[in-house]
Each structure stands twice: as C-alpha cells, then as structure tokens.
Amino acid sequence: MAELTYIQAISEGLRQEMRRDPRVFVLGEDVGVYGGAFKVTLGFQEEFGAWRVIDTPLSETAIVGGATGAALMGLRPVAEMQFADFVSCAWDQLVTVAAKQFFRARTPIPIVLRLPSGGGFSGGPFHSQNPESSFAHIPGLKVVCPATPEDAKGLLATSIEDPNPVLFFEHKHLYRRIKAQVPDERYTIPFGQARVHRPGDDAVVVTWGAMVHTAAEAAERLAAEGTEIEVLDLRTLIPWDEERVLESVRRTSKVLVLHEDTRTGGFGAEIAATIAEKAFEDLDAPIVRVAAPDTPVPFSPPLEKAFIPQVEDVVDALRKLVAY
Amino acid sequence: MSTGTQIEVVMPQMGVSVSEGTITKWLKQPGDPVARDEPLLEISTDKVDTEVPSPGEGVLAEILVQEGETVEVGTVIARIGAAGAPAAPAPATPEPVAEAPAPVAAEMPPVAPPAAEPEPPTAPPAPVQPEPVPAAPSGNGKTFVSPVVARIAAEHGVDPAVVPGTGTGGRVTKKDILAYIASRAHAAAPPEAPAETPPPEAPPSPVAPPPAQAPPAAVAPAPVAPTPPPPGTAEAAPGETLEPMNAMRRGIAEHMRRSLDTAAHVTSAIEVDMSRVVALRQKLKPVFERDHGVNLTYLAFVARAVVETLKDYPWINGEIRGEQIVTRRFVNLGFAVELADGKGLIVPVLRNAETLNLLGIAKGIADLAQRAREKKLLPDEVQGGTFTITNPGGYGTFHGTPIISQPQSAILGTYALVKRPWVVQDELGNDVIAIRPIMNLTLTYDHRLVDGALAGRFLRDLRERLETWDETSY
The missing domain is CATH 3.40.50.920 (Rossmann fold)
Known part of the structure; x- marks a missing residue:
C-alpha cells in the first residue's frame, strides 16, 4: 500500500500493465519525450523505449485509427487524448470503425482511450468538457469514469484487459486533489459494479x-x-x-x-x-x-x-x- | 423501516381470472434457508393447486399468512431475508390482525356485534378505528399520493387520506405511511388472552395511534385480508361438526350462485336411441385401446356430435357480453370432472374441439380428466370454455337440470344409458316393441339468448347425429 494521488495511481497502473504484458503500449501527443500533457507517462519512454511509448502527430484520427489497427494485429494500445474534448476529431475512427468492428467482423478491438476530462480550472469550452454520454450512446463502446485513486488503478487494468474499445475518463480536477491508499500489487475492478x-x-x-x-x-x-x-x-x-x-x-x-x-x-x-x-x-x-x-x-x-x-x-x- | 435486504413473497396470480388463493402448506419454516426457485409453499386456488417457488435466495425470515388462510393475489405472504439474518418468530396462531377487515376499517365506524351472536374466538376488530383525522393539509385539501405511497396503501389496505402527512404541503410520505401502518399494527395486536377481552360495547371514541416512533421493525405489517366470511364466525351446534370451505368449494359456491343470478335457466330434454353408438363403440373400443391406449367412452361420441351440431347453432356456443352477442368459429369444450376425493368438481376445457376427430376428442378428454383428478391442470386449461358437457348419469340418474358455466349460454347433461322397451318400425312399417339402449340428454340454456325452439332444434339435430352415427363420417 502506498498513498497515491489519482494521477499517480493511473500512472503506476499503466506502468504495471506495460511491465506485465508486452502487447501493451501507449501512443499520443507528447506522451513520450515530454511525458504527457499531465505527466502521466513521465519516464515511460526511458523504461519501455520509443516503440512502446509513441509520440504521434497532432491527429486524433491517426491516433485512434493507428490504435485500432494495432489492436487488430493483436496489440493492446492505450491511446491518450491530450484532452477528452479532442476525441471528437477521432469520432469517425472510434464510432464508425472501432465500435462496430466486432459486430461486423467478429474481430475484437481491445483499445483504451485515456481521456482527461472535466472542468474546474478555467480551461474554457475546449478543455473542460465531459463528453461521456455521447459515447455511452454508441453501442460497442465501454465508458469508465473512476472517482478515486484505487478505482482509477483497478479500472485501468480492467480496461486494458477488456476486448472492447474502452473510453477511460480521467477527471482532471481529481488528478492531484485526492489521495488514498492504493495497493501496490496489480488488481482489477469489474465493470458494472457501483x-x-x-x-x-x-x-x-x-x-x-x-x-x-x-x-x-x-x-x-x-x-x-x-x-x-x-x-x-x-x-x-x-x-x-x-x-x-x-x-x-x-x-x-x-x-x-x-x-x-x-x-x-x-x-x-x-x-x-x-x-x-x-x-x-x-x-x-x-x-x-x-x-x-x-x-x-x-x-x-x-x-x-x-x-x-x-x-x-x-x-x-x-x-x-x-x-x- | 429498512427492508432493503428482504424479498417479499406475494400470493401469485395463477391464471387470468383467479383473484385469491389459500395457503395449504408451508414447505419451509422461518429460519430455513431457501434457494431461488425452490418450492416454498403450496397454494390452492379455485382453479388449481400448485407449488410456489421462492422468488429469491436467502433465509425465510417470517411467514405472514398461515396455512389455511386465504388472501388476495398480490398480498405479501412471507419475507425472505439475507442469509444469516435472524428469523422473526412465527406467530403460533393465525395472525390476529388478519381478522380485522382492514380495507373498510378506515371508512366505517365500528359496530358493536349483535348481542345474539356468539363471541368470536379471536380478537374483535381492534378498536383503533375510526382513524384520527389528519392535520388538514394546506392548499386545496388534496394531497398528491406518490407511486410508492399508493403501492404501500394498496398492499396494506390503508386510505392515504387518513394518514397524517409530513411532506411538502401535508403530503403523505413513504415514511409517514410506514409509520402509520406500524402504529396501527401495534395498536391492533390483541392482548394475551383474547377470549377474556370484552367486546367493544359502543363505538369507541377515536383513539390516536401510538406515537409513530414505535419500533417499526418489531411489528409485522398487517396483511390485507378482505377474506369473505371470516372463518370462525359460525359455531357448531351439538352433533354438528364444522370444516372450513376450501378455495375450490368457495369458488363453486360463488359461481353457482352468480350463474343463477345471471342467466335465465331453462331445461329441455330428449331421448336418444344409442344403438349405433353402442355397436360402434364395441367395435372401436379394443382398436383405440390397442393402437392409441385410449379408453373410448360414450362421452367422446356425444362430445364429437355436440361439436358438429354446434356449428349450426352459434348462439348456443355463444355468450352475451354487455349488449352484444358473441359467436365463435371455434368450440372450447368444457366437461365436468369430479375430483378423486369426491369433494369438488373441475371443468377442464378441450380447446378447439372443432379440429378434432373422434380419436382426438377421446384422447383429449382422457388426458384432461386424468390430470384434473390429479390436480395437475394448468390455469389456462380450466378457462375459456364456450360450451360445457356434464355427465350426472354415471350413477343411474336419468334427468337433471345443471347450472350453466358463466359466461356460456348452455350446458348439455348426459344421463344413464338404459335398455328400455322402445317402439320402432319393422321392415313392413309396423310398430313393434324392441329393446334399445336409450340415453336422455338435457340442454339447459340461457333463455335470454336461446329460445326454446332453437334449443329444441339443437337437441333434435344432436339426436339425429347420434342415432345415424356412421363410422366413415367422423
């Protein structure tokens, strides 16, 4: 057990998943050298190398499309949107391709989209939204919204394990505001249990x-x-x-x-x-x-x-x- | 009153027309663990007897309705708690509060029992009524009843208007009605020795219910008990014995009375020479037995002829519904079966009998009769009849006037097949007396819809069919 903030719990959880499963990799804007806009993946490139911590062009379509292709080839991508708001750029790849692929072809798309969301820091209309209901409406997607450090770590592990596209909404306001004791070892929390x-x-x-x-x-x-x-x-x-x-x-x-x-x-x-x-x-x-x-x-x-x-x-x- | 972890067991709806059921046996006792769908109790309705499976898993916490009691469909009869929850002790005697006519209590002032009537063995209606007038709600005097309050009110037979409301504008909240019910049940609990309690001599002055803070968990909710005549009001004179009417007997009693109050009963009778049927039955019986395992009865012949004849008499297969006359392109044939214990009768229905030949009818009747005697009919197999045949002739009677099964329009009675001297014509056209197997048939019909001439023609055609029965035509 260690006392972790919400963002530390996400970071540690992600690192654990990457250590235990070589199929897991991250991609996103500035997730590599810079360590991510919120520093969730700080130090990841040093540990896992540039091929498992990929800095992408500023194109959410490319990120989600690339993640979908990688998932089809058997990998477990964890894609970061710098802000959840930007996922709208990837709507077509996510909603038209990833969400419907299993229905159409019985090929699972095990991708996780990490979506820093929510307001409370004067981020304005493009950096503060909570677009979870838009995606909850799309059959084929799962929507996860952790509220505590323990849940953030456990639900992230479950999301990476899940064979479907999972939208993982991390609330930015909670990142460094809440702390709690989080188990050191890996654990999962089942979806659908309040x-x-x-x-x-x-x-x-x-x-x-x-x-x-x-x-x-x-x-x-x-x-x-x-x-x-x-x-x-x-x-x-x-x-x-x-x-x-x-x-x-x-x-x-x-x-x-x-x-x-x-x-x-x-x-x-x-x-x-x-x-x-x-x-x-x-x-x-x-x-x-x-x-x-x-x-x-x-x-x-x-x-x-x-x-x-x-x-x-x-x-x-x-x-x-x-x-x- | 948190019942979040408890599952309520309610009297199930067994078939469309069944409104109440009697608990014949509890298969589990308080404290026993129960699995989901495990048989929990046996019930008897006026149509069928059946086992009720447990709606959930846990421990039977309390039994609210005891064996032998009859309650309406939907009444809570037991509660199942989470495994490990302590069971409430089962009342040793039938729940006394069930005796209070709960649903009417709120509206009617209590009436002292007539002096001549023997004192009831259980507690008299508890003197908590009339209800205290609630604090007048503000505004227009009307209070909105929320869905949950409406449901609780219906379950417990409480008029929400008499419950003091603490919600916005005097609205009755869920907590209000639960506290009210708890206090009422508390007040209605009889003292230890009910026989020594003097009956209330006069309408007691309104009594305020005990404070609502009465520990709700300790009080069993009052079951709804609109049971017609409460058992225990009758008393045996010397030499007499009393036994309670079961659900089936009460159902029969109610239905017979209602039918006579509804239809204008008239009976016509006809004598049928069954020579051909007897001969054919003798020939076919061993074949049916051997090839199909079916006992070919005279009833099957009569039923087959009736179904055929009804095609020409739609009103006799019809019904009066409101101001309309209902006719049908099908015949659902009911036939009365006496139960093995001789204490009741059930009328299973052979559906779409117009599609069946003699073999089909014989098979259908045999199957339904067998299951009727074993009390294994499904609720829908005793409903929806359009015409009924009853056979009181099994013991030799040659005539009767059955009562129509509502809402049908007629019922056919079949009677003993007797050899009688019969006037027939020989081949020269001369009258001679022969010995013939004769069966009397009666048609009892609702004279509101069926005229005597119509009934006469129906019986004539039916006789014609039976007397000219041709093996090839059925």
Whole structure:
C-alpha cells in the first residue's frame, strides 16, 4: 500500500500493465519525450523505449485509427487524448470503425482511450468538457469514469484487459486533489459494479467521477442536520449497475442524479428513465437531476463555478427532495 | 423501516381470472434457508393447486399468512431475508390482525356485534378505528399520493387520506405511511388472552395511534385480508361438526350462485336411441385401446356430435357480453370432472374441439380428466370454455337440470344409458316393441339468448347425429 494521488495511481497502473504484458503500449501527443500533457507517462519512454511509448502527430484520427489497427494485429494500445474534448476529431475512427468492428467482423478491438476530462480550472469550452454520454450512446463502446485513486488503478487494468474499445475518463480536477491508499500489487475492478461511497437511507445520489466528491460533501452537510444520504458511485457508465441503483431506489424512494456534463441528453437522463420504468412504484418523489446547464463550459471563474454543480447546489436540491 | 435486504413473497396470480388463493402448506419454516426457485409453499386456488417457488435466495425470515388462510393475489405472504439474518418468530396462531377487515376499517365506524351472536374466538376488530383525522393539509385539501405511497396503501389496505402527512404541503410520505401502518399494527395486536377481552360495547371514541416512533421493525405489517366470511364466525351446534370451505368449494359456491343470478335457466330434454353408438363403440373400443391406449367412452361420441351440431347453432356456443352477442368459429369444450376425493368438481376445457376427430376428442378428454383428478391442470386449461358437457348419469340418474358455466349460454347433461322397451318400425312399417339402449340428454340454456325452439332444434339435430352415427363420417 502506498498513498497515491489519482494521477499517480493511473500512472503506476499503466506502468504495471506495460511491465506485465508486452502487447501493451501507449501512443499520443507528447506522451513520450515530454511525458504527457499531465505527466502521466513521465519516464515511460526511458523504461519501455520509443516503440512502446509513441509520440504521434497532432491527429486524433491517426491516433485512434493507428490504435485500432494495432489492436487488430493483436496489440493492446492505450491511446491518450491530450484532452477528452479532442476525441471528437477521432469520432469517425472510434464510432464508425472501432465500435462496430466486432459486430461486423467478429474481430475484437481491445483499445483504451485515456481521456482527461472535466472542468474546474478555467480551461474554457475546449478543455473542460465531459463528453461521456455521447459515447455511452454508441453501442460497442465501454465508458469508465473512476472517482478515486484505487478505482482509477483497478479500472485501468480492467480496461486494458477488456476486448472492447474502452473510453477511460480521467477527471482532471481529481488528478492531484485526492489521495488514498492504493495497493501496490496489480488488481482489477469489474465493470458494472457501483460502489457505495457513503451509506444512507433518506435519499440516494447516483453519480460518478468528480461529482462523487461533491455529493459526499453535500451529504456530510446534511448529516449534520440528521439526514443520511447515500452516495452511489457508478464507476462505469457502460455497463452501469442498474440493479444496484434500483436497490437504492427501492430502499430510499428518493433519487437525485448528479453529473458534471450538461443536462440535456446527459447520462443522468438514461438513469432517470430506467428508474421510472423499473421502479416507478417505489418512488416517493420525482427523480431530481442536478447537472450543468446546456451551454459550453465558460472560461470565467465565477461563470464556471455557476456552470459546474457545486456542493451548495446539491445541498439545496437534496433538502427539497428529502422534505418532499 | 429498512427492508432493503428482504424479498417479499406475494400470493401469485395463477391464471387470468383467479383473484385469491389459500395457503395449504408451508414447505419451509422461518429460519430455513431457501434457494431461488425452490418450492416454498403450496397454494390452492379455485382453479388449481400448485407449488410456489421462492422468488429469491436467502433465509425465510417470517411467514405472514398461515396455512389455511386465504388472501388476495398480490398480498405479501412471507419475507425472505439475507442469509444469516435472524428469523422473526412465527406467530403460533393465525395472525390476529388478519381478522380485522382492514380495507373498510378506515371508512366505517365500528359496530358493536349483535348481542345474539356468539363471541368470536379471536380478537374483535381492534378498536383503533375510526382513524384520527389528519392535520388538514394546506392548499386545496388534496394531497398528491406518490407511486410508492399508493403501492404501500394498496398492499396494506390503508386510505392515504387518513394518514397524517409530513411532506411538502401535508403530503403523505413513504415514511409517514410506514409509520402509520406500524402504529396501527401495534395498536391492533390483541392482548394475551383474547377470549377474556370484552367486546367493544359502543363505538369507541377515536383513539390516536401510538406515537409513530414505535419500533417499526418489531411489528409485522398487517396483511390485507378482505377474506369473505371470516372463518370462525359460525359455531357448531351439538352433533354438528364444522370444516372450513376450501378455495375450490368457495369458488363453486360463488359461481353457482352468480350463474343463477345471471342467466335465465331453462331445461329441455330428449331421448336418444344409442344403438349405433353402442355397436360402434364395441367395435372401436379394443382398436383405440390397442393402437392409441385410449379408453373410448360414450362421452367422446356425444362430445364429437355436440361439436358438429354446434356449428349450426352459434348462439348456443355463444355468450352475451354487455349488449352484444358473441359467436365463435371455434368450440372450447368444457366437461365436468369430479375430483378423486369426491369433494369438488373441475371443468377442464378441450380447446378447439372443432379440429378434432373422434380419436382426438377421446384422447383429449382422457388426458384432461386424468390430470384434473390429479390436480395437475394448468390455469389456462380450466378457462375459456364456450360450451360445457356434464355427465350426472354415471350413477343411474336419468334427468337433471345443471347450472350453466358463466359466461356460456348452455350446458348439455348426459344421463344413464338404459335398455328400455322402445317402439320402432319393422321392415313392413309396423310398430313393434324392441329393446334399445336409450340415453336422455338435457340442454339447459340461457333463455335470454336461446329460445326454446332453437334449443329444441339443437337437441333434435344432436339426436339425429347420434342415432345415424356412421363410422366413415367422423
């Protein structure tokens, strides 16, 4: 065990995978000599050589297309998008080719796309997005959104093992803000198993990524008022742990779905719809969504604060929900 | 009241028209581990008896409805807890709260039992009713009932309007209704010696329920018990014995009464010379037995002739539905089968009998009758009949007036086949007396739909078919 930050856990996990499996290699913009925009792969080229830590041209299409071809030839590429926002450039390679290859030809595409995502540092509209729902909508892709250092390491190992294209959303805001004890040895965390971040019976917050910590802080404040809120971390959106969510709904009958992505068409809508379909008779209040408004992410710090759901927003919504 | 780790076992819906079931036997006791789909209990409905598999895995935590009790479909009858969870002690006697007519309790003021009526052996309806008037909700006085509150209210027979609400605008929350039910069950629990409890002499003044903080986990939720006449209200006079009506008997009783209250019953009878049928049966019986393992009965012949005749009489195979007359291109033939214990009767249905020849009908009847006696029919095999044949003649009776199986329009009775002196014409056209096997048939029909002349023609054609039965034509 060692205390690692979220980004250290990702870095260490990736290094372990590369050490144990020669098929694993990384590619991306400035991942080699420079060590990656966020230094996740710092020192990797020295250890693994330039052929396993490949600096690519500034072309996300080339990165994802190259990774897909390498996967077809039996390798296990881990491709880094400098920012998750840039994955849109590779939409066609990812959505049209990689996601559908197994369906068309029964040839698996075991690629991992590491996607530094999320706001909170005034990165503005091109460096702060959370585009997970766009890809959750595409059959053939898996979507992973770790919230803790332990999960980041374990889920990365599972992602590399998985025979499908996996989008690994790393939240930039968590990179150096959270630390936790992380096992030294390699371990995997199965996809589709939600994690109870904090127990409670009065209402449940279903969330993932950085919002897990926002929800937990809101829950702590309400605990001081005698209300116990469960915080359920989905960990992976595709697949998502429907059964565990429905269990919480049946028990608490009050649900708040929280995400940093914008509201309309966000993955919270899918969760809310599923709850309404499968647990309607267990609801004691309307399902509440707290999410970013439907605008691009603003640069200005006060505007960005107004944009990203804050602890106060969640506290207010939970108070209303509990009192309903 | 956290029941998150518990699985509720409910009285299952066994067939479309079945609304309640009786628990005949619990195969597991509280504390026993159960696997998913493992038989948990046996139930009896007015149609079938069957085993109920466990809906999940764990330990049977508590049994809420005891053997012999009848509850509506959907009622929670037991709870299964996680493995290792302690089991609630099973009540030694039938759950006393089940005796309280829960669904009506909220609306009706309690009435003192008539003086002449013997004191019921179990606790009288608990004097918690009438319910306390809840704090008037703000606004227009209406309160929104959330889906979960609606469901809990229905499960426990509670009117949400009487539950004090603490939610926004006085809304009844899930916690409110659970606390209310817990307090009600607590208040309804009878004292140790119920026989010594004086019955309530007068409508008691409204009693506030105990504080909602009563430990909910300790209280069994009151099962919904709209059971018609509560067992135990009748008492045996000297020399009499009492036995409870089972679900089938109650079903029969209800159906017979309802049929007489619905249809205008009229019966017509006809005598049929069965000489040809007897001769043909003698010839075919060993063949059917040898080649198909089927016992060829007279019923099969009558059924085959009935199905053929019904094609010309769609109203006799029809039904009145609202203001409409329903006719069909098919015949689902019901036939009454007495159960092996002599304590009931079931009417399995031979579907699409119009597609079957004599062999098919004989086989179908034999199979359904066998499974009916063994109580192995599926719910859908006792539903959807369009015409019924009953055979009360097995013991020699020569006439009867059966009751129509609703919503059908007619029922045919077959009676004893007897050798009788019969006037026939010899080859010269002279009347002579011969000995012939005669069977009486009756058609009891709903005179609302079927006129006497129509019934007469139906019986005439049926007789014609049976008397001129030709081996090659069936």
